[in-house]
Amino acid sequence: MKKICAFCGIVIFILACASTSTDIVPTMGEQNTKGHWTVRPTDTAVVIIGVSSPMRKQDDAIAAAKEDAAKKAAMYYDVYGRIETPHSEGGSFFDRINNSRIQVVYDKNYKKYIEQLTYDPNNDVLIAKEAIYIRFKLAASAKRVKYTTKFDSAGRPVWLNNRQLPKVDGFITEVGYAAKHQQLKDAIYKATESAVARIVETGLTIITAQVVAGSDGGSSKSVGYSVSEGRLKEFHVIEFWIDPKTKEVYTLAIGKLVK
Numbered sequence: 001m002k003k004i005c006a007f008c009g010i011v012i013f014i015l016a017c018a019s020t021s022t023d024i025v026p027t028m029g030e031q032n033t034k035g036h037w038t039v040r041p042t043d044t045a046v047v048i049i050g051v052s053s054p055m056r057k058q059d060d061a062i063a064a065a066k067e068d069a070a071k072k073a074a075m076y077y078d079v080y081g082r083i084e085t086p087h088s089e090g091g092s093f094f095d096r097i098n099n100s101r102i103q104v105v106y107d108k109n110y111k112k113y114i115e116q117l118t119y120d121p122n123n124d125v126l127i128a129k130e131a132i133y134i135r136f137k138l139a140a141s142a143k144r145v146k147y148t149t150k151f152d153s154a155g156r157p158v159w160l161n162n163r164q165l166p167k168v169d170g171f172i173t174e175v176g177y178a179a180k181h182q183q184l185k186d187a188i189y190k191a192t193e194s195a196v197a198r199i200v201e202t203g204l205t206i207i208t209a210q211v212v213a214g215s216d217g218g219s220s221k222s223v224g225y226s227v228s229e230g231r232l233k234e235f236h237v238i239e240f241w242i243d244p245k246t247k248e249v250y251t252l253a254i255g256k257l258v259k
Contacts, residue, residue: 032128052068199232
């Protein structure tokens with residue numbers, strides 16, 4: 001009987017380890033090397049990666065990263081998004097995003113959000129060549145998201161093409177995108193705004209068309225575009241990936257679309 005109990009205990013221990021394996025987060029150095037950042041919380045706190053460009057004074061870089069994180073914290077509580085997309089034939093999903101006009105509005109009073117951010121200076125700061133990353137915790141409760149990211153043969157997360165997106169009860173999951181910017185921090189921020197627009201786009205969309213006369217007396221043609229707008233709560237990025245070759249940035253985010 002004692003042997004059976006011991007065996008059962010071992011099995012339970014193994015299963016428990018397997019069930020929590022998705023919560024193991026690589027070090028910040030490992031994430032930077034792969035370009036794949038996991039921002040999912042290992043407890044109920046909201047995790048936000050604040051990003052700054054390299055600066056001469058580290059204190060200035062930390063202050064800039066805090067401000068970047070504060071903007072994302074403001075989006076978590078409440079953010080309005082609007083996306084206007086022209087209709088076009090062919091092209092990829094990301095071509096369409098590049099041609100869209102995106103508007104994102106949130107509380108610009110950053111100070112009150114900075115006060116809610118905490119980090120461990122010994123373990124949550126990474127000084128890299130292109131950016132300085134700080135992993136903050138926001139004093140707010142977040143829904144835990146458990147899943148294991150899969151990668152294709154080229155080492156890219158499969159969710160880049162809207163495949164195998166994690167499903168979270170009560171939330172919408174979408175992918176944001178930004179082309180290369182002069183500063184990497186700006187591309188990451190723009191990809192975050194893009195994710196807001198993509199989630200909003202899953203709600204009510206109004207399609208408008210107008211007739212435009214051709215030049216030099218040519219025939220007229222119909223030009224259309226779609227407009228989506230809405231407000232999100234609990235919006236936050238749970239992963240992002242930086243293409244090592246192109247420096248394009250992709251964000252995987254969740255949020256609640258509210259009326």
